[in-house]
Amino acid sequence: MKPTRKPGTRTGTATPEAPDVLRHLADSLGTQWKRYRKRLKQCQRRFSEKAVHDSRVETRRLLALVGLLGAFLSGGDIKKVCHRLKRRLDTFDRLRDTQVQLVYVESMTGTFPAARKFHDWLKKREQRFARETERDIRRFRTKRLGRCVAGFEKQLRRRHKQMSREEALAIALREMDRAFARVARLCRNVKADDTRTIHCTRIAFKRFRYQAESLAPLLPAITGDHCRAMRGYQSMMGDIQDVEVLLATLRKFRKEKQPAGKSVPQLQAELSRRRRWLIQVYLNAAGKLRGFWPPHMECGGKA
Numbered sequence: 001m002k003p004t005r006k007p008g009t010r011t012g013t014a015t016p017e018a019p020d021v022l023r024h025l026a027d028s029l030g031t032q033w034k035r036y037r038k039r040l041k042q043c044q045r046r047f048s049e050k051a052v053h054d055s056r057v058e059t060r061r062l063l064a065l066v067g068l069l070g071a072f073l074s075g076g077d078i079k080k081v082c083h084r085l086k087r088r089l090d091t092f093d094r095l096r097d098t099q100v101q102l103v104y105v106e107s108m109t110g111t112f113p114a115a116r117k118f119h120d121w122l123k124k125r126e127q128r129f130a131r132e133t134e135r136d137i138r139r140f141r142t143k144r145l146g147r148c149v150a151g152f153e154k155q156l157r158r159r160h161k162q163m164s165r166e167e168a169l170a171i172a173l174r175e176m177d178r179a180f181a182r183v184a185r186l187c188r189n190v191k192a193d194d195t196r197t198i199h200c201t202r203i204a205f206k207r208f209r210y211q212a213e214s215l216a217p218l219l220p221a222i223t224g225d226h227c228r229a230m231r232g233y234q235s236m237m238g239d240i241q242d243v244e245v246l247l248a249t250l251r252k253f254r255k256e257k258q259p260a261g262k263s264v265p266q267l268q269a270e271l272s273r274r275r276r277w278l279i280q281v282y283l284n285a286a287g288k289l290r291g292f293w294p295p296h297m298e299c300g301g302k303a
Helices: 021-045 049-069 077-091 093-106 113-138 143-162 165-188 195-218 224-257 263-291
Strands: none
Touching: 021 049, 021 113, 021 143, 021 165, 021 195, 049 077, 049 093, 049 143, 049 195, 077 093, 077 113, 077 143, 093 113, 093 224, 113 224, 113 263, 165 195, 165 263, 195 224, 195 263, 224 263
């Protein structure tokens, strides 16, 4: 008599069980909330460029994770929390932009005389923005956000009892498909003479990337190398945006200080040349986007 093969088995080998997406998301949410609070408190206690950077990163990761929960949880609280986290991120923007600009312009002071005066002007802006940002960050409170996050975690654990692993995995992957499809659509519409199209693609890709990284423990193909490749791809677009913002800031400097001579126009022309070069670098590599999703693997993991 032939042995009966159980459903879901192949030649006596059990089919790997789908990863536990809901439990992973609930656990990740609790962990990420603690990381967010820790970095925020550090930034509030000892304000510094590194503390600002670390707080921004953890805020972005929490924002991406909460955004992913919208595929499983209903209600307006998800949107409210995302909106509040985005507003907190925006608080850092002017300071972060100025700090990036200072590094960029400092490298040009030996070649362009105008870069030295521009650098001094940027330094004063940084000091002013640092005072304003530090003041605003000290006002941030986490109690209300914490209640919402705790509520999300409870809802996820309830859903965990109601939904199969296969169904939860399908929903998560479908959400990632949608996020990537949006990036791909924006990428197809990129125009070399309109950096806004590149910026919009970058914003959508950044969200996709953080969400993919949040699911990485469940998706074996999203390795460290895969994540580094995604960061590199995003950085190409980020470099363009940095120069774009720097050019706008240089125009403000020129209007406010009205420096004489040809030095500022020469500096502006060089930045414009670099922007064109960076755009071409990105356009040459834009097709690499296709390699980031879907990841070519079977789902697995310990969760």
